[in-house]
Amino acid sequence: MIHNEVLDCIRSRRSTRHFQEQQIKEEELEILLEAAIWAPSGGNSQSWLFTAVQNPQALAKINELLKAGFQHWIPDDDYPGKLGAKALAQKEDCHFFHHAPTLIIASNRPNYENAMADCALALENLFLAANSLGLGSCYINQLHWLRNDPGLRDYLLELGIPREHTICSSAVVGYIAKESGVPPRKEGTRRIIK
Numbered sequence: 001m002i003h004n005e006v007l008d009c010i011r012s013r014r015s016t017r018h019f020q021e022q023q024i025k026e027e028e029l030e031i032l033l034e035a036a037i038w039a040p041s042g043g044n045s046q047s048w049l050f051t052a053v054q055n056p057q058a059l060a061k062i063n064e065l066l067k068a069g070f071q072h073w074i075p076d077d078d079y080p081g082k083l084g085a086k087a088l089a090q091k092e093d094c095h096f097f098h099h100a101p102t103l104i105i106a107s108n109r110p111n112y113e114n115a116m117a118d119c120a121l122a123l124e125n126l127f128l129a130a131n132s133l134g135l136g137s138c139y140i141n142q143l144h145w146l147r148n149d150p151g152l153r154d155y156l157l158e159l160g161i162p163r164e165h166t167i168c169s170s171a172v173v174g175y176i177a178k179e180s181g182v183p184p185r186k187e188g189t190r191r192i193i194k
């Protein structure tokens with residue numbers, strides 16, 4: 001196995017789900033957002049918008065809106081991942097952001113076919129940058145699932161995310177309180193045709 005800084009950073013990145021309360025430094029947030037915007041984008045569109053939310057009341061409000069939204073919008077015959085989240089949303093102590101101090105919401109212009117791909121690539125850049133700084137991070141999907149929830153959209157508009165934008169994905173970041181285990185990689189997912 002070859003080791004260099006980039007490959008080691010890719011391999012050692014983990015999804016963190018236990019964060020310290022302490023906020024990350026401003027210069028760390030700047031580095032993460034800068035890493036995101038260096039990602040490739042379809043046709044060099046760069047039409048994404050990354051909104052970092054660090055206000056504790058705003059984070060709590062978004063979490064509450066998600067919890068409520070799950071009960072309204074996710075049908076009982078949806079797929080298991082969503083039903084698991086719906087059940088979780090009914091619990092008092094449910095916190096979709098794992099109590100991380102920073103949430104970064106990736107949105108993009110509407111009716112743009114590469115919206116999700118561009119934002120996903122940008123977030124992976126951000127995750128790797130976070131790992132390189134010793135920060136924990138995790139992809140958070142619930143905002144995408146509930147992207148059309150009117151209450152959530154009203155609030156995101158208040159935070160400056162244009163109403164017409166589609167919410168592609170989000171990420172949480174913070175100092176790691178507990179390291180995550182390493183999920184083994186599945187066999188048989190690579191092929192080379194010569």
Ligand SMILES: Cc1cc2nc3c(=O)[nH]c(=O)nc-3n(C[C@H](O)[C@H](O)[C@H](O)COP(=O)(O)O)c2cc1C
Pocket residue numbers: 013014015016017138139140141142180181183
């Ligand atoms: C599209 C996508 C959605 C995900 N959604 C969530 C999520 O909502 N909450 C969460 O805690 N982790 C989420 N994850 C993280 C995965 O659970 C995690 O990447 C996977 O278990 C492998 O672990 P690793 O990232 O440490 O290698 C998501 C990852 C991806 C790529």
